Amino acid sequence: MEQFSPIKRSKDGQAVRYLIVDDSVFARKNLARIIESFGGEIAGEAGDGMTAITEYERCKPDIALMDITMPQMEGIEAAEKIVQQNPDARIVMVSSVGYQENIVAALQRGARHFVQKPVKPEVLYEVIKYVLGEDGVVAATAGAGA
Amino acid sequence: MTPFRDDPGAEMRELFFETSQELLQSLNDDALKLERSPQDGEVVRSIRRTMHTLKGDAAACGFKELSELAHKLEDALAEGSAADAGALVQLSLSAADIFSAMLVAYRKRTTLPDTTAIKQMVSKLASGPRATRSKRKATTSKNSGVMWTEGERKSAGAAKADGKSIFHVVAYLDQLCAMPIAARQMVASQLASIAQVIAARPDEQSATHAKKFDFLIATSAAESTVNSNCVIPTVISHAECFPHGVEAAASADIARGGAKFPVPTEKSGVAPETAGPTSVAENILRVGTERIDNVLNLVGELIIAKSMMQQSMQEFTRRYPKDPLRARFSDAMAFQSRVLNDLQRSVMKIRMVPVEQLFRRFPRIVHDTAKSCAKQVKIIIRGQDTDVDKSLLDAIAEPLTHIVRNAISHGIENPRERELAGKDPTGTVQLDAYHQANQLIVEIKDDGKGIDPVKLKAKAVKENVISAADAERMSTEEAFDLIYRPGFSTAEQITEISGRGVGLDVVRNVLMRMKGTIEIDTTPGQGTTFRLKLPLTLAIIQALMFRIEHRLYAIPLNAVAEIARAQESDLHRVDTTEVLQLRNRVLPLVRVGQRRNSELEPRRDKIFILVLNLGERKLGLVVDALEGEEELVIKALDDHTVSTDLVSSASILGDGRVVLIMNLAAVIERFTRSGTDVSNSGSLPRATDGAAPEVRQ
Numbered sequence: 001m002e003q004f005s006p007i008k009r010s011k012d013g014q015a016v017r018y019l020i021v022d023d024s025v026f027a028r029k030n031l032a033r034i035i036e037s038f039g040g041e042i043a044g045e046a047g048d049g050m051t052a053i054t055e056y057e058r059c060k061p062d063i064a065l066m067d068i069t070m071p072q073m074e075g076i077e078a079a080e081k082i083v084q085q086n087p088d089a090r091i092v093m094v095s096s097v098g099y100q101e102n103i104v105a106a107l108q109r110g111a112r113h114f115v116q117k118p119v120k121p122e123v124l125y126e127v128i129k130y131v132l133g134e135d136g137v138v139a140a141t142a143g144a145g146a
Numbered sequence: 147m148t149p150f151r152d153d154p155g156a157e158m159r160e161l162f163f164e165t166s167q168e169l170l171q172s173l174n175d176d177a178l179k180l181e182r183s184p185q186d187g188e189v190v191r192s193i194r195r196t197m198h199t200l201k202g203d204a205a206a207c208g209f210k211e212l213s214e215l216a217h218k219l220e221d222a223l224a225e226g227s228a229a230d231a232g233a234l235v236q237l238s239l240s241a242a243d244i245f246s247a248m249l250v251a252y253r254k255r256t257t258l259p260d261t262t263a264i265k266q267m268v269s270k271l272a273s274g275p276r277a278t279r280s281k282r283k284a285t286t287s288k289n290s291g292v293m294w295t296e297g298e299r300k301s302a303g304a305a306k307a308d309g310k311s312i313f314h315v316v317a318y319l320d321q322l323c324a325m326p327i328a329a330r331q332m333v334a335s336q337l338a339s340i341a342q343v344i345a346a347r348p349d350e351q352s353a354t355h356a357k358k359f360d361f362l363i364a365t366s367a368a369e370s371t372v373n374s375n376c377v378i379p380t381v382i383s384h385a386e387c388f389p390h391g392v393e394a395a396a397s398a399d400i401a402r403g404g405a406k407f408p409v410p411t412e413k414s415g416v417a418p419e420t421a422g423p424t425s426v427a428e429n430i431l432r433v434g435t436e437r438i439d440n441v442l443n444l445v446g447e448l449i450i451a452k453s454m455m456q457q458s459m460q461e462f463t464r465r466y467p468k469d470p471l472r473a474r475f476s477d478a479m480a481f482q483s484r485v486l487n488d489l490q491r492s493v494m495k496i497r498m499v500p501v502e503q504l505f506r507r508f509p510r511i512v513h514d515t516a517k518s519c520a521k522q523v524k525i526i527i528r529g530q531d532t533d534v535d536k537s538l539l540d541a542i543a544e545p546l547t548h549i550v551r552n553a554i555s556h557g558i559e560n561p562r563e564r565e566l567a568g569k570d571p572t573g574t575v576q577l578d579a580y581h582q583a584n585q586l587i588v589e590i591k592d593d594g595k596g597i598d599p600v601k602l603k604a605k606a607v608k609e610n611v612i613s614a615a616d617a618e619r620m621s622t623e624e625a626f627d628l629i630y631r632p633g634f635s636t637a638e639q640i641t642e643i644s645g646r647g648v649g650l651d652v653v654r655n656v657l658m659r660m661k662g663t664i665e666i667d668t669t670p671g672q673g674t675t676f677r678l679k680l681p682l683t684l685a686i687i688q689a690l691m692f693r694i695e696h697r698l699y700a701i702p703l704n705a706v707a708e709i710a711r712a713q714e715s716d717l718h719r720v721d722t723t724e725v726l727q728l729r730n731r732v733l734p735l736v737r738v739g740q741r742r743n744s745e746l747e748p749r750r751d752k753i754f755i756l757v758l759n760l761g762e763r764k765l766g767l768v769v770d771a772l773e774g775e776e777e778l779v780i781k782a783l784d785d786h787t788v789s790t791d792l793v794s795s796a797s798i799l800g801d802g803r804v805v806l807i808m809n810l811a812a813v814i815e816r817f818t819r820s821g822t823d824v825s826n827s828g829s830l831p832r833a834t835d836g837a838a839p840e841v842r843q
Contacts, residue, residue, distance in 0.1 A: 103328040104350065107335055114328050115380070123322055126379035 004125050006039025009062065010137040016128070017043035019059060021052040021075065022067040022094070027117075031065055031094070034121045038128060039139070049073025056082050056089070063131060066111070068095040068102045076106045083110030090131045094119060159252075162207045164432075166249055169196050169203075170242050174510045177238035181513075184231030188296060193238055194223045200245065211258055212248050215241075215265075222268045237267050239510075292360040298345040302390060305342060305364030312390035313341075313369065315361040317376045320383040326356045329381045333359055336375050341365030362390065435497070435536065442493050446686065446779035449490070452483055453776070453800030490686065497537070501579040501588070502530035504539050504546065511547060512575055515554045522561050522572040523554050529579035534586050538680055541660050542588065545653040549590045549676050550575060552650070557594030557674050567671065569593065585704065586680045593673040597666070599625040606631070623763070626666050630654045658811040661687075661702060661794070663760060687780060689797075691773035691805060692756070695739045698805045700778060700797065701756070705810055707764065709772070710755040726755055726766055733757065735766040736814055758810060765814055780807065792816065 007016055018040050022028045025047075032042050043059040046052040050072045056064060064082065068075040079091045093106045093114040103114045112131050115124050129136060173196050180189045201216035219241055223234065240263070247259040292314070294302070302312045317333045319326055330346070330353045337343050341363040348356050365372060369387050376385035459479060463472055505527050516523035558564075558573035565571050576591040603617040606628045612620070630650050657664050662680035681687065681702065689700040710728055717724050717735065724735040735755065755766040778797035794809035 097324050100325045100327045103325060104331040107328065107331045113332070113378075113381075114325070116324055120322075123380045130379045 004038050004121070006139045007125075007128060007132065007136050008039065008139050009132075010135055013137075013139075015039055015041040016063060016132065016136060017041050017059065017061045019044045019046065019052070019056055019061040019064040021046045021049070021055075021064060021070070021078065023047050023070040024067075027067065027094075031119065034119060034124055035065075037121060038125055040128075047071075049075060049078035052078045053081050053085075057085070060086075062135070063090045063092060063128065065092050065094050065115075066106075068093060068099045068106070074102075076102055076109060079106050079111045080109040092127060092131060159207050162203050162209075163249060163253060166200060166203065166245070169200050170246055170249075171506060172196055173238055173242045173245075175506065177235050177242065178509050178513055180231055180238070181235045190223060190234065191296075193234070194220055197223065197241075209248075209252055211261070212245065212252070215244070215248075215261055218265065218268050222271045233267075233271060237264070237271065240264050240267065292347050294345050294362055298362060301344045302362060302364060305344065308364075310342070310364040310366055311369075312344075313363050313365065313372055314388045314390050315363060315372060315376060315385060316387075317359045317361070317382045317385040319357050319359075320379075320381050322380045323382075326359075327353045329378075330356065330359050332378055332381055333361070333376055333385075336378065337361055337363055337372070340367045340371060340375055433496075438493070438496050442497070445486075445490050445493050446781075448486055449686070449777060449779050450798055450800060452479075452486055454802075455479060455482075455800075457800045494535070494682075495533075497535050498533035499536050499539060500530060501532045501534050501539065501586075504543055505530045505577055505579070507543075507547075508550060508577060511550060512554065515551050519555050520560060521554060521558055523558055524572055524574055526574060526576040527578075528576065532579040532581060532586065534579070534680075535682065538586070538660060538682075541656060542662075542678065542680065545656050545678070546577075546588065546590065548650070548653055550577070553590060553592040553594065553674065553676075557592040557596075559595050563595075567595075581682070582679075586682055588678040588680070589675055590678075591673065591675040596670040596672055596674050597626065597629070597668040598670050602626070602628055626668070629666075658809075661809075663811075687778055687807075688775065689778040689805075689807065690756070690775055692754070692769040693771040693773055694769050696770075698773060698803060699793075700776075700805045700807045701758075701767075701810055702807075703775060705758050705760070706756050707759045708757040710757060710766070712753055712755050713751050714753060715751075724768075728755075728757070728766070731764075733764060733766045735768055737768045738813060739768075739770075758814070760811065760814060778805065778807065 008014065009016055016038075018035050020028050020031050020035070020042060022031065028045050028047075032045075035042060043061045044055040046055045048070045052064070052066065052070075052073075052075075064079075066075045066079055070078075075093060075095070079093065082089050082091060087110075089110070091106075091111045093103050093111050094117060095103055095114065096117040103111075107114065113127050115127050129138065173193060176189050176193045176196070180186065180193070183189070197216045197220040201213050201220060204210075204213035204216060219237070222237070244259060244261060244264050248261075250256075251258045306312050315337065319329055323329050327350060330348075330350065334343060334346060342365065343361055343363050345362040347360040353359070363372070367375075369389070373385055373387045376382055376387075456479065459475055462469075462475070466472065508527065509525055512523055512525040553575050554573075558575070559567065559569075561571035564573065574593050576589070578587075578589040578591070580587050599622045602625050603612070603620060606612045606625075607614050607617050611628065611631055630653075654664055657678060657680070660680055662678060665677040665679070666674065667677065668674040681704070688703040690703045690706050691698060691700045693699070710726070712726055717726055719725070720732075724737065726733045726735055733755070754769050754772055756769060758765050758767055776799070780795045780797055783793065783796050791809055791812045793806040794812075795807045797805050797807060799805055
């Protein structure tokens with residue numbers, strides 16, 4: 001897999017912490033691999049919306065990647081609940097083109113961004129940088145050695 | 147001079163001819179609106195927009211003269227905004243006329259009409275102050291590009307008054323992003339965090355294929371901030387931000403978009419690749435009527451096939467009453483017939499258009515007619531949403547126009563007379579359309595002086611239409627019938643308006659051809675109502691089938707008021723007319739068969755009388771036997787098949803028999819005029835069972 005210059009937290013230079021929410025184990029694995037290639041750290045995983053909320057409260061990640069269609073509670077509702085509790089939460093919706101309306105709904109309820117499934121690493125990389133804004137910094141030198 | 151250069155443009159020109167009709171219509175509408183409310187600046191703007199669109203579209207099609215004229219008018223309207231509204235109304239109406247004439251000339255490739263008169267009007271208007279010119283430039287460019295509605299522009303104005311800057315932001319979708327709707331939401335949210343979003347194009351529903359998004363925002367942020375906020379990696383590749391009012395890029399779009407495709411009002415500015423408002427147009431399919439007719443015809447064949455099946459089914463049931471397969475067949479057939487009904491209804495619906503398409507011409511017609519008769523008339527239009535078959539609509543346009551003109555020139559009194567009679571000096575003409583049973587009813591009602599039967603008779607006697615003795619005996623109903631006589635008019639003198647050689651006789655003929663009727667309701671001093679009744683569609687009718695001398699005929703079921711049973715001995719003869727005493731009414735009878743030869747044929751005692759409603763009159767049609775009701779698919783008969791107007795069409799039954807459909811109006815006319823019991827003068831053509839109709843010369 002292509003290597004990216006790691007994105008670090010600008011406040012402490014530590015790895016960016018992620019919560020990955022998807023009901024497919026394969027999709028979680030795939031996302032985790034991509035994120036690790038960005039130098040990120042998987043703080044938690046969840047397979048449904050309910051777990052996502054409790055996991056978010058437990059690990060307080062920098063970014064949550066959220067699937068839309070899941071059992072128990074859908075991604076939109078989970079995103080909404082998380083944002084209600086944590087107004088600064090950065091939630092990126094991950095979904096296929098067919099769920100565009102749901103993405104719009106999630107964006108209206110506080111999600112920050114979206115990426116299309118299947119996730120392209122270079123797209124997600126740009127999205128992460130954008131969502132982190134000033135809180136993220138690209139460690140230019142570290143990438144070359146990795 | 148003719149700008150036809152290449153063929154690929156032909157389709158576009160066709161489109162232009164079509165869309166420009168709508169533009170001219172709205173020009174007419176706006177002009178009349180302006181006449182009613184001269185202070186309404188929005189109407190003037192609307193007229194100017196119409197001119198602007200016409201100008202662009204015409205130029206794109208190479209119609210230089212029209213484009214130039216529209217351009218002149220557009221200029222004149224901007225400069226003359228302060229000018230007398232009356233002059234603007236006149237100018238707009240004349241413009242609509244001259245444009246329409248030009249379009250005809252372009253279409254037929256004939257000489258263009260003379261435009262000197264209108265140019266003079268323009269230059270008269272244009273002599274206003276020059277200072278407004280630069281201002282106008284800004285306004286028109288604001289009108290170009292994406293169109294913001296008046297309300298949106300008002301909010302922008304209000305925000306501007308609050309010290310905010312107004313920007314038009316154009317955000318372009320990133321190639322990587324396959325979800326424009328979501329992308330649109332993201333930009334909108336981004337903009338909302340720094341600005342008040344006044345308007346957005348396209349809206350959420352129509353953004354499916356959008357490549358760029360237009361926003362009108364009010365903000366206190368700087369242009370660069372707005373710009374950088376809109377750029378979102380992987381979603382929005384870049385954005386442009388213009389202070390509202392000077393949109394350089396948008397007018398560039400016009401050149402691109404306009405040249406490729408002449409889209410009507412409010413759309414010309416959008417580049418072709420955007421889904422924006424154009425996507426609305428994409429949902430509309432233009433289909434030639436003949437294609438729809440073709441489908442309808444096939445549906446008709448299916449209905450015949452259905453009745454074939456039904457007959458076979460009956461036969462099957464008779465032979466194998468116990469067979470379990472029977473239930474399955476009948477289930478399948480019930481399903482089939484339900485789908486078929488839906489199919490038929492849907493296809494019919496395609497042909498249906500709201501009657502508004504016809505009605506909206508009338509404000510102008512009323513305006514012009516009233517003006518030339520020096521009368522004050524207002525028009526009220528109701529029921530414009532009523533759907534009607536397109537071909538029917540086209541057919542009644544002419545009769546309707548005639549009746550409305552008549553109502554104004556003959557019906558409505560001049561203002562002074564009206565005041566003397568204690569009425570509002572402004573007369574009213576009311577158009578109404580509605581469905582009743584399977585019919586379309588169109589009413590034309592005026593509050594004029596009504597029709598006086600006494601005057602009518604006097605006039606008829608004077609013109610030698612009837613004798614004085616006839617007039618004495620005539621009932622009021624019969625007197626009203628006089629107005630349908632060719633060349634008959636009660637107007638003191640033939641005016642240019644209603645004396646165009648098209649009389650009410652022609653109106654009635656047209657209606658007869660469409661299997662419709664016309665009724666008059668009039669109260670002297672209070673007004674007249676003409677009521678046109680037409681079948682909703684001409685393709686499929688509910689018919690009553692009957693036999694006369696073993697021949698099968700059908701008539702539309704809705705013409706039959708009642709069916710009476712009688713004995714030959716119940717019939718009486720009054721003068722030359724056979725009559726039947728039906729309850730307390732005497733019903734004149736019509737017999738269409740050959741003279742009964744009692745030696746050859748045994749006298750049949752039991753007969754049926756179909757009581758027919760024909761406009762005001764009731765008549766009984768004597769038939770030998772009833773055959774039943776059926777939905778008949780009408781097959782037109784051309785003149786080569788049957789050379790008589792007594793049958794209007796034919797149909798094929800499920801068992802292959804041919805049934806002729808009587809043209810009732812013609813039958814009754816023919817058989818009442820020459821006495822009832824006609825032998826030689828006319829007899830109906832026959833359809834020999836299972837074969838093509840016999841030709842009768």
